[in-house]
Amino acid sequence: MSLEPNFEHLRARAVESLFQHLADACVGLIVVDRDARIAWIGDRYLELLGYSGNPEDALGRPVEEVIPNSQMRHVVESGQTMLLDLMDIKERTIVVTRLPLRDEDGTLIGAIGFALFDRADRLRPLMSKYQKLQEELTRARQELAQERRAKYSLSQMIGNSDSMREVKRLARRAAQLDSTVLLLGETGTGKELLAHGIHAASPRANAPFVGVNVAAIPENLLESELFGVAPGAYTGADRKMREGKFQLADGGTLFLDEIGDMPLPLQAKLLRVLQEREFEAVGSNKVVRVDLRVIAATSRDLDALVRERQFRADLYYRLNVVPITLPPLRDRTEDIGSIADRILDELAFTTAAPSRELTAGAIAVLEDYDWPGNVRELRNVLERVSAMTDDTVLTADHIRGALPRAAGPAGSGERLAEGGDRPLSDVLKDTERAAIVGALSRTGGVKAKAAKLLGISRASLYERMQALGIKEDTQGTV
Numbered sequence: 001m002s003l004e005p006n007f008e009h010l011r012a013r014a015v016e017s018l019f020q021h022l023a024d025a026c027v028g029l030i031v032v033d034r035d036a037r038i039a040w041i042g043d044r045y046l047e048l049l050g051y052s053g054n055p056e057d058a059l060g061r062p063v064e065e066v067i068p069n070s071q072m073r074h075v076v077e078s079g080q081t082m083l084l085d086l087m088d089i090k091e092r093t094i095v096v097t098r099l100p101l102r103d104e105d106g107t108l109i110g111a112i113g114f115a116l117f118d119r120a121d122r123l124r125p126l127m128s129k130y131q132k133l134q135e136e137l138t139r140a141r142q143e144l145a146q147e148r149r150a151k152y153s154l155s156q157m158i159g160n161s162d163s164m165r166e167v168k169r170l171a172r173r174a175a176q177l178d179s180t181v182l183l184l185g186e187t188g189t190g191k192e193l194l195a196h197g198i199h200a201a202s203p204r205a206n207a208p209f210v211g212v213n214v215a216a217i218p219e220n221l222l223e224s225e226l227f228g229v230a231p232g233a234y235t236g237a238d239r240k241m242r243e244g245k246f247q248l249a250d251g252g253t254l255f256l257d258e259i260g261d262m263p264l265p266l267q268a269k270l271l272r273v274l275q276e277r278e279f280e281a282v283g284s285n286k287v288v289r290v291d292l293r294v295i296a297a298t299s300r301d302l303d304a305l306v307r308e309r310q311f312r313a314d315l316y317y318r319l320n321v322v323p324i325t326l327p328p329l330r331d332r333t334e335d336i337g338s339i340a341d342r343i344l345d346e347l348a349f350t351t352a353a354p355s356r357e358l359t360a361g362a363i364a365v366l367e368d369y370d371w372p373g374n375v376r377e378l379r380n381v382l383e384r385v386s387a388m389t390d391d392t393v394l395t396a397d398h399i400r401g402a403l404p405r406a407a408g409p410a411g412s413g414e415r416l417a418e419g420g421d422r423p424l425s426d427v428l429k430d431t432e433r434a435a436i437v438g439a440l441s442r443t444g445g446v447k448a449k450a451a452k453l454l455g456i457s458r459a460s461l462y463e464r465m466q467a468l469g470i471k472e473d474t475q476g477t478v
C-alpha cells in the first residue's frame with residue numbers, strides 16, 4: 001500500500017491553501033529584490049499606505065520611498081527572518097512577518113513581507129500592552145528631556161557689581177558662539193549656575209544639559225560613565241549598550257565639573273572627543289559621533305596642574321577657548337546684600353516659612369566676612385539662621401551667631417585663648433574639629449570639596465572625621 005500519491009496531493013493543497021489563506025488574511029504583501037527595491041506590492045497594501053500614485057510606478061523604487069519605516073532592507077542585508085514584528089502605519093499598528101527569499105543554490109535574492117491586521121484579534125491584548133508601553137516610554141522620554149533641560153537661566157545669576165556684569169556679558173557672548181567654555185573660580189562662586197545659564201541662552205537650549213562631577217565619580221568608573229559601555233564589555237556589564245554622558249548630551253551641552261580632577265589616562269580620550277567629536281564606548285571599537293558643546297569648570301589652578309604635569313597642556317588649550325573667571329564673593333561685597341535677599345526669598349518659598357529681611361547691620365556683618373566657601377557658604381549661613389530663629393527681621397547678632405566660629409577672622413584666636421586652662425591636645429582637637437565642620441559647612445557637606453579647602457586628601461578627611469567623632473552626614477552644624 002503506497003501513501004505517496006496522497007502525500008503529494010496533501011503537499012500541493014497545503015501550498016495552495018497557504019497562499020490562499022495568506023492572500024485572505026494579508027492586508028499587505030510585498031516582495032523586494034536583493035537591493036530592497038520593490039519587485040511586487042499588493043494593491044491593498046498601497047491603499048493602506050495611502051499611496052495615491054499609479055501602482056506600476058511603485059515597482060523598482062527603494063522600499064523606504066513607499067513604506068518609510070520598512071525593515072525589508074534589514075532582512076535582505078542580514079538574511080534573517082523577522083517572524084513577528086509590529087509596524088505603525090498611519091494610526092494603526094499592524095503585525096508583520098518578513099522572510100528572506102533564496103535561490104535554489106541558497107543565494108539570497110530578495111525578501112517577502114506580509115502585513116496582517118484583520119486576523120490579528122488574538123494579538124490584540126499583546127498589542128494594547130505594546131501600545132501602553134509605547135505611550136509610557138514616550139511620556140518617560142518627555143519627562144527625561146524636561147529634566148535634562150537647564151534648570152537655571154542667566155537672570156538667576158544675581159549681582160550688579162562690575163565684575164559680575166562682565167561675567168554675564170561674556171556668558172551671553174559664549175552662549176551664541178558654540179565654542180568650548182572654561183569656567184574658573186573658587187568653590188561656590190556659581191560656576192555650575194553659570195553653565196546652566198549659558199546653555200539656556202544658547203541655540204542648544206531645547207536639547208539636553210547633562211552635568212558630570214568628575215571628582216565625585218571613582219576613577220575606575222569614570223570612563224564608562226562618560227563614554228558608555230558596549231554590551232558584555234566586561235563580566236557583569238549589561239547585555240544592552242549603556243550610553244555614556246557624551247551620548248546623553250548629544251545635541252546639547254555637556255558640563256564637566258571639576259575637570260582638574262580628570263585622571264591623566266582619560267584626559268587623552270577627552271582631548272580626542274574635543275578635537276574630532278568622536279569616541280568609542282568601553283569594550284567597543286565602533287566609533288560614535290556626537291555633536292555637542294562642552295562647558296568645563298574647575299576651582300583648581302589649571303596652570304599649576306599643567307606645570308606639575310598632572311594636566312595635559314594640549315587639553316588645557318583645547319578647553320581654554322572661552323575662559324570665564326567667576327570672582328570670589330569677598331571681591332564683590334556690593335553683591336552680597338542682593339544675593340542674600342534672593343536666597344532668603346527662595347528659602348521662604350521652599351520651606352513655606354515667613355519671608356525674612358536683613359537689617360543694615362546684618363548686611364554689614366555679611367560684607368565683613370571673607371566667605372571662603374562663597375555663595376554656597378552664604379546660603380548655608382542663611383539656612384542656619386533661619387533654622388535658629390523665628391524672627392522675621394535678621395540682625396547682626398543673628399548673623400554672627402551663625403557664622404562658623406573657627407573660620408571667622410577673629411574666631412580662631414578666641415578659640416585658642418579659651419583653651420588656656422585645658423590640655424593642649426584637647427584644644428588642638430577642638431580646633432581641628434571646628435576647621436573640618438567649618439569646611440563641611442562651606443561646601444554644603446560635599447567632602448571632596450571640604451578636603452580641598454582644608455588641603456588634605458579625601459581619605460584623610462574621612463579618617464579625621466572618624467577620629468573626631470564627626471558624623472558622615474555633617475553639613476556644618478556643630
Ligand SMILES: Nc1ncnc2c1ncn2[C@@H]1O[C@H](COP(=O)(O)OP(=O)(O)OP(=O)(O)O)[C@@H](O)[C@H]1O
Pocket residue numbers: 156157158159185186187188189190191192193194257298299339342375376379449
Ligand atoms: N550670583 C549668584 N546668584 C544667586 N545664587 C548664586 C550665585 N552664584 C552662586 N549661587 C548659588 O550658590 C550655590 C553654589 O553655586 P554653584 O554650585 O554654581 O558653584 P560652583 O562654583 O559650581 O561650586 P563648586 O566649584 O564647588 O562646584 C548654588 O546654590 C547657586 O545657585
